[in-house]
Amino acid sequence: MFFYLAKLGWYFAQPSALLLVLLFVGLVAIGLGCVRSGGSLVLVSTAGLLIAGFLPLGPAMMLPLEDRFPRTDPKGPVAGIVVLGGAIDTRISESRGDYALADAAERMTEAVRLARLYPEAKIVFTGGSADVIPDGSTESDPARAFLLAMGLPADRLIIEGRSRDTAENARFTKELVQPKPGETWLLVTSAWHMPRSIGCFRAVGWDVTAWPTDYRTSGPADLWSPMSRPSSGLAMVDLAAKEWIGLVAYRIAGRTDALFPGP
Template sequence: MFFYAAKLIWFLLQPSAALLIALAGGVLIIGLGGYRFGAVLVLLATVGLLVAGFSPLGPALLLPLEERFQRVEPDGPVTGILVLGGGIDQHVGERRGTIELTEAGDRMTEAVALARRFPEARVVFSGGSAEIISDGYTEGAAARRFFRAMGLPDDRVTIEDASRNTAENARFTAALVGARPDERWLLVTSAFHMPRAMGSFRAAGWSPLPWPTDYRTRGSEDLYRPIWRPSLGLSLVDVAAKEWVGLLAYWLTGQTDALFPGPFRDPGA
């Protein structure tokens, strides 16, 4: 139930959609004679689109997320590499008969690099279908083909393809792998997603080492740069807003160990 409610609520709350709906609503209200209220909606939506599209609002929201966790170099043998879904487009890939990476494809390429760096480590991919109405294609199946194409043998790769969100990634993978406290696992996901991912895995009783990738900002310098592609600005705001809303929702429903998980677990969590 949480999965479906989250999908519906986020569709309405994502900033780009909310602003466009407000803009269209304002125009409609003006057409129906509600000039004052309609004009206010149009003005607010227009200002919101301009700010989100051209200002460094997106980087400002993303930076605290991306800087929260740094890569932790393992101090001994690595048992396994955990790769979260989101980096591969199973729908386009299946239709085209190819392997298609998404904007978060660094998750997949970094996993391969780590697999070659630590040849004894297992590779575990977690990702099913995040669609409300599934077409039968899962990220897990596409990931299997990707890792084969990269030269990793099937017996080294474990696929968990039932999870639909980060909380399920953590629970299902923990149950599948059964990691022990003395093992070292690296968690590979986008830097902006790492706080929610680490909190979810800790809530599931597992504390892997963070290995963030797929950075969307260059650093604090982006706070002083305008964005010249409004589609990029809106995209960054949407990505950041989803993570902040997700952190709050996961904390309220007990699916993460802290409101804003950090490098060191809160002893009182």
């Protein structure tokens, strides 16, 4: 139930959608003669779109997430590398008969680099389908195909294809690999997604080592630079807002061990 409520709620809660809906409602109100209230809605929504699109609001929301877990050298031998799904476009992969990497492709490429750096480590990919109405396609098959094409041997790969969200990534992967106490496991996911991911793994009793990838900001200097494209600004605000809302929702639901997990 949590999965479906989260999907439905976010569809209407994402900032860009809310601002566009407000703009539309304002224009309709003006057309119906409610000029004052309609004009206020148009003003607020237009200002919001301009701020989110052109000013560095997105980087300001993203930086605390991305800087929360810096990379640290693993302590001891690396037993395995867990790669969270979200880097593969299942719709395009299915229709084109290939593996189509999405915006978070660095999760996959970094997994390959780490696999070569730690040749004894198992490589675990965890990700099923995040569609509200599943069509049978998951990330697991194209992920396996990609990792094999990059030269990783099949006997090093463990594929978990049931999970639909981050909490299920943690729970199902732990059940599958049965990590031993004291083992070092690296968790590979986007830097902005790392706090919630670490919280989910800790909630199931698995203390993994953060290995963030796919940074969307270069650092504090981004706070003083306007966005190169308004579409990029809106997209970053949406992405960061989703993660902050997810942190709160997951904590309320008991899916993480803290509101804002840290090192």
